[in-house]
Amino acid sequence: DAGITQSPRHKVTETGTPVTLRCHQTENHRYMYWYRQDPGHGLRLIHYSYGVKDTDKGEVSDGYSVSRSKTEDFLLTLESATSSQTSVYFCAISEFLETQYFGPGTRLLVL
């Protein structure tokens, strides 16, 4: 299995609070991605990174920001959590034009 970890694995928070999810890889892959998974929507891309400090928006980026200061870490921040951001969040890694490998996921509940 690809070396990808996500932390925390579960989180409960309140509306309006900031939340940061961490993705850590040991594979030295160039690309890192954040997705959210919701019933009926499959996986939707939030943000992705194609190198240190190089990031771009996905299809559902509103309310989220990311940072990548090191190759191995990709942080996803919910600036002010809302109930609509209750979801399962997956991190993935890949090289250019190669297979994506996924982390175990983080379950986030916003009350």
Place this chain on the structure above:
Amino acid sequence: AQSVTQPDIHITVSEGASLELRCNYSYGATPYLFWYVQSPGQGLQLLLKYFSGDTLVQGIKGFEAEFKRSQSSFNLRKPSVHWSDAAEYFCAVGSTTSGTYKYIFGTGTRLKVLA
């Protein structure tokens, strides 16, 4: 616009029966195509991928998929389903935009297997 369509939200088959899950894509260039499986409460596991060459690709767990350019399809098949195949299946296309690389996923097909 680039997209992936999985027309079947749910499929139910009996154990031992054959299976075909449909995937259609819309992509202007040569596609990189993938099938992933997700068991309940788990992450996504790669079943198989198509980059080029032979249009019939073999994957893990006895799955195969056939790339048909003329139909813009990449359907997943298995000749005999096992109860442990019950899961959700996702088709994806690798997309290059402005020199970067990302996936576009379908919405998934949930497979139920009857004993």
